[in-house]
Amino acid sequence: MMSRTLWSEAINHPKEQLPDVRGSHEFINDLTRRDQVFSFLKPPFNPKVDVKNNMLLYVEGVSVSFDGFKAINDLNLYIKEGELRCVIGPNGAGKTTMMDIITGKTKPDQGEVWLGQQLNLLKMDEAQIANAGIGRKFQKPTVFEALTVWENLELAMAGDKGTWHLFRAVLSSDQKCDIMQVLELIGLDTHYKMQAGKLSHGQKQWLEIGMLLMQKPRLLLVDEPVAGMTHQEMDRTAELLLSLAGSHSIMVVEHDMDFVRSIASTVTVLHQGHVLAEGKMKDIQDDPRVREVYLGQ
Template structure:
């Protein structure tokens, strides 16, 4: 239904929003990310893929400030190095992060959750006090339409389906008007219908923002990714369209190598 604008446009024609260079992250003696580079353009729908432990989620953690790298920089278009900022400062610079498990207030309604997200500079009690005496704002109404929750604004968030909870959290982030949206497996655990709706939602969001998605579902990636970065053992392995990535024998080896080795062993027995 929705198409990612810029999907067929060369990245060199599109302004750069964020550049991560030579990112290295270690946890104790384990080096999770090793000299990783990542460039994000306006309106990108950019997927990070790779085996478990490749460093994908760690890269998102570095960009949003949850994890500080040993070395490297993450610079916005204005030259600000995000590695020098705290998480809340990075959020105010326009970077929104969604983790795999939805972080919503189950006992509050959809509208109340959105109100808390919109009134980030007020205390929760102040925000909810304002909401109780006002109608849903035009911005919230637009967001509920965008994420498909326009008929659920009075429902308790805890009563939503898994997919609806994910869409609510995405809506909460969108209300904060990020330039860059970071999503960790947004379609995990969804029904087929919810998965397709999520993919179309991401394409629509990419019309106005840049989106980075960590994903393991290759069918989802094939269907919706405009650009794909493959990570392996903390390093950049391949970057390009999904077709270009699939044609690279190194990528096939990373995903299928163990299976081939198992077949070879079985053939000799």
């Protein structure tokens, strides 16, 4: 259940009083169901994202070169609806470039990238791709350190981001409930008044994931989420990502193999911009090619 501290203290939040949600049957059900993500976090239906074959992301025949160096070389990658996929590989394998291509930061020399069967990501810019339902979390947390945890989530909320709108905005009852539920999910419900700059490294990572969730993405790209974390924070991060899988598709790029083992269903190994191996974690660990190029054996 959501902490009493949040409920009692948030009533005095400067925006306005919290809504009376005691009569909301759906809201109470959300709080008491620990086996699934809150219903409001599920991405909104978008008829243009056609996943009738259960495949959300298509990366097909993609290549890109920088000054003669082929960073991505005929890459083929497919992510299913609701899947949690781990991507590993040595430095320079093309992991960051791959995410840059998916999010529109880099355009490939050749190949195709689709969200569902109808949205061609290569014909969209970064903002359009984000609005289509792809959220990206970088390795270093990019939170607004001078703002409170609550204000960071409020600022990230899907909708009009115009400066004038933000200054004039008054949160609706549903929006307040949305923020409180994300606070509960990321474990920062008792820290909502704290400045983000005073959070621990792990808490900042969770806050940034929460900021992405406020935008209700269909696909989350998460880059090295546990770098610099304590073991306890790593365990909490694993629980968080696993709780989101199913309602979201998640691609996690990570070097910490213990963490990958704790969350991975399917693992993709990149090497020299190409898929070297793909499968269950045990099969990846036993693959002699992976041992040679990634594990150093």
